[in-house]
Amino acid sequence: MNFQLRLPLSILGIFLLALGGCNSGSKNQSAETTNSQATDSTATASQEVSLPAKADFQNTISGKKTDLYVLKNKNNVQAAITNYGGRLVSLLVPDKAGKMTDVIVGFDKLQPFTEGADTYFGALIGRYGNRIAKGKFTLDGKTYTLATNNGPNHLHGGKVGFSRVIWDANQTNDSTLVLTYVSKDGEEGYPGTLTSKVTYTLSSANELKIAYEATTDKKTVLNLTNHSYFNLNGAGSGTILDHQLQINADRYTPVDSTLIPTGKIEALAGTPLNFKKATIIGDRINDTHQQIKFGKGYDHNYVLATQRSATLKPAAAVLGDKSGIYMEVSTQEPGIQFYSGNFMTGSNQIKGGKKDEYRSAFCLETQHFPDSPNQRNFPSTVLAPGQTYKTSSVYKFSVKQ
């Protein structure tokens, strides 16, 4: 990718300029330089965007320490993750002009993450991503009851879920953060003591990989995902309606008015939900199609495969219309939930003093299908003792001119 070449060249140019223009070793100390990125401080781009302050994430909640961990690579790409809910807080990637852009919409300090209704900004979602109808499912003849925290249904793991627990964090090097969490038997109504390990890795090819692993001591159901809200033009830069999206799916799982799948798997061809060919998100978002009405826009599970794949497969790609930032999502999961920020209301102040305006972000949540524990013809989400749940997804960033 040419931008990977351009960045080192621009750094070299800046270095030569500095050599010619300055007469001593005194460094122009930018207030926004967060770590040891000395070259970064002179580039105009880096002065416009910075990572949230680590101190704003340091606290002790229920006896556990919270913090902000920073992954970085040789291209100056940086990912900031807090162990509060395992949330991706910021991701700085270069745009088509080489300007670093934070593509993650959300808060820039811990406190708002902990208060009020959960927005799920950047969060790890568990035990079950998306909805379980009426908060009930039956396993081996026993019915389990979960919280109904979304109308009549259970959403994203319940009242606390994995998005509001403190994960144990271990940053093993500049590019890897390992998070672990042990969920007690019966937590949020789910059976089994579940031990989950999620590893965030930032590669030198500007890929953020999220690898999930889990084991249980009793048969249970599980569907882990990440709920990052993206705006590829930069957080707080307006709606995502002019972004271009492509999803590698021919079929989807239509929903009822409470967003529970009907159980059918239907063709996308000929519907305004079809993104097989790259299409502007806003083009058909107000269509009168019943599914778009139920979703209040796009809020649907796209079928990528009939089961979890052994390897990563391309799932979706999005282009930021202004930035030229191009994000490719690949996953081992059989589904991906495309959510177009229809429940965003502008009521939360996000990073940069901006608001979380209506449809100013989108989510692409790699996952098994919603309500699978109650749907016989969906791929199974059951995890049994002795088995290891293992899956991964990658978000890769480049630019298109």
Ligand code: GAL
């Ligand atoms: C999405 C879900 C939406 C909404 C959102 C959080 O994953 O599909 O319906 O609940 O999370 O506001």
